[in-house]
Amino acid sequence: MTEKLLEIYRNNQREGNLLFAMILAFLAIFFMPAGTxxxxxxxxxAFRLTNWYAREHVILCLLPAFLxxxxxxxxxxxxxxxxxxxPSASKPVAFSVASVSGTLLAVCSCTVLPLFGGIxxxxxxxxxxxxxxxxxxxxxxxxxxxxxxxxxxxIGLARAIGAIVFAVVIGxxxxxxxxxxxxxxxxxxxxxxxxDDSDQPVRIITLFFALMVGILVFANWTAADNSxxxxxxxxxxxxxxxxxxxLGVLLVWRWHWPPRQLLILAAVIxxxxxxxxxxxxxxxxxxxxxxxxxxSLRDEDREWxxxxxxxxxQILPLLLAGVFVAGFALGRxxxxxxxxxxxxxxxxxxxxxxxxxxxxxxGALMYFxxxxxxxxxxxxxxxxxxxxxxxxxxxxxxxxxxxxxLVIRTILGTRKTLVYCGLVVVMxxxxxxxxxxxxx
Numbered sequence: 001m002t003e004k005l006l007e008i009y010r011n012n013q014r015e016g017n018l019l020f021a022m023i024l025a026f027l028a029i030f031f032m033p034a035g036t037x038x039x040x041x042x043x044x045x046a047f048r049l050t051n052w053y054a055r056e057h058v059i060l061c062l063l064p065a066f067l068x069x070x071x072x073x074x075x076x077x078x079x080x081x082x083x084x085x086x087p088s089a090s091k092p093v094a095f096s097v098a099s100v101s102g103t104l105l106a107v108c109s110c111t112v113l114p115l116f117g118g119i120x121x122x123x124x125x126x127x128x129x130x131x132x133x134x135x136x137x138x139x140x141x142x143x144x145x146x147x148x149x150x151x152x153x154x155i156g157l158a159r160a161i162g163a164i165v166f167a168v169v170i171g172x173x174x175x176x177x178x179x180x181x182x183x184x185x186x187x188x189x190x191x192x193x194x195x196d197d198s199d200q201p202v203r204i205i206t207l208f209f210a211l212m213v214g215i216l217v218f219a220n221w222t223a224a225d226n227s228x229x230x231x232x233x234x235x236x237x238x239x240x241x242x243x244x245x246x247l248g249v250l251l252v253w254r255w256h257w258p259p260r261q262l263l264i265l266a267a268v269i270x271x272x273x274x275x276x277x278x279x280x281x282x283x284x285x286x287x288x289x290x291x292x293x294x295x296s297l298r299d300e301d302r303e304w305x306x307x308x309x310x311x312x313x314q315i316l317p318l319l320l321a322g323v324f325v326a327g328f329a330l331g332r333x334x335x336x337x338x339x340x341x342x343x344x345x346x347x348x349x350x351x352x353x354x355x356x357x358x359x360x361x362x363g364a365l366m367y368f369x370x371x372x373x374x375x376x377x378x379x380x381x382x383x384x385x386x387x388x389x390x391x392x393x394x395x396x397x398x399x400x401x402x403x404x405x406l407v408i409r410t411i412l413g414t415r416k417t418l419v420y421c422g423l424v425v426v427m428x429x430x431x432x433x434x435x436x437x438x439x440x
Contacts (some may be wrong), residue, residue: 042328042338049327050320059281061111062224062316063288070308071080071212072118077207079154080121087125087182091175099167108207108368109404110319111216112136114311117411126182127175127413133408135167138399146374147394148225153386155435159394162431166395170423177419201345204254208256215240219284237280244287255301257294265290315407322403326367334379344380348393351386351436353429359389360428363397364405364421373397388436396428 009016033039049126078169083089084097097118112133120129144163149154175182200208221236223229232239248266252256265287273283292305331337348359368376400421 007009025097026076033298038338038340039338041336042331044403045331045335045337046324046328048335049332049367050324052332053320053323055281057108057110058316059109059285061216062114062312062319063285064212065111065114066205066220066308066315067291067311068209068212068216070304070306070309071120071124072115072210073307074303075200075208076122077202077205078123080129080202080205081119081124085119085124085128086229087185089125089128091127091172094125095131095168095171098124098132098171099139099164101132101135109137109399109401110367111314111408113319113404113407113411116408117311117315120411125175125211126178126185127171129171130174131167133420134170134399134424135163138163138395139167139399143374143398145226149225150374150378151381151390155391155394158391158410158431158435162395162428165398166424166427166431170420170427174416175418198437200254204250207436208247208250208254211243214243215247218243240284257298257301261294265294270342314410318406318410319403322406323367323400325363326402330362330366348380348389349384349386351388351433353433355386355389356392356432356436357429359385359432360392360396360425363393363395363428364400364425365402366397367401367403368397370435386436388432388434390432391435392428392432395431396424400424 022158071372085094115136116133119132124132139160144156144160147159218232218236220239221233223233245266248257249264252259252262268290269283272286273280276282292308295301295304327337329337329339331339331341344362348355348362363373373394377385377393380393381387381390402438405417405421408420412420
């Protein structure tokens, strides 16, 4: 009988898998603890975190990141990528360029994903692309300064050194593990490719991306307990407006975009910003939408919005789904999901190896927007968290999250994603354990 059933399943494997999936889904719904306080609150926290993420990160973080990633796929010379970041490029140069580029962005683990996907698709080597992927959210200068100020100079310095070393070491290990595959990919990328395929000088392309990255960085400039930082924060929108105007001038000058259309777009943005000064996201999204609309009307630039849309439809649904699940399981900062915060505090309450491992895994699953990891770790340390687990969480948390992992898998595949996430968790655990016990 068993053999007969297995034979039926093998002959109808697709339908069998669908049946099993439906049964599992029904059982999950049937035994769902709906009506219990913790479950109902966890569901609300999932929606609240997703709502907060949509309000705070999609418009200001992800939309410009999709714009930049699409532009990378269209306007950056493949020759430049292969020369400085490609699988055959000098590894010290490739890792240095990738780490510095990621550091300049200072974005969260989700915002860096479209940019990572852009340079990887364009031909960047796996090691360099991974160094960029880790360095963007992890080597955040202001976050390190705030860590030192709030949690102490020692842990701030340890975080800075650990993050810089991690970017290079993890990239190098990924390159070594997949060096044969990368060599084949290098040959495939170079086949039929005859050098620099950009019709703009390097300095113009550099300025083009510098302006867009500047808009991304200043639009997301957050408040912090630092006078110089707050001076920039108070001017973030005027600075963003100046950079956007400069981008428009560059598009007219070098790409021959129609000035009239850009002036109409600028006028609409100015009117909306004046009428709704408390909603800067509105003129910001109008600016991005208008820019993509103008590009879509131009045959020579239509590929830009198409590539940006390709990144958006691949990444955004997974990010929102991942944020929802993370909110359900762990809640928002200061609010509980299904997993009680008391369990977390108790699990990481000393400098043992187990506590450090749990802190690394917890950090890898939670979603941290820029700078939010510091007050969370401060609260956990106030509840008894050891310094070792605290450092492990600071090294793993900003660079990884459940939404982040889901998207990386679509770019690198399951195996490479597991290796990358495993390396981050293992290195964060080892570093945190050594630091925690060295302090004792």
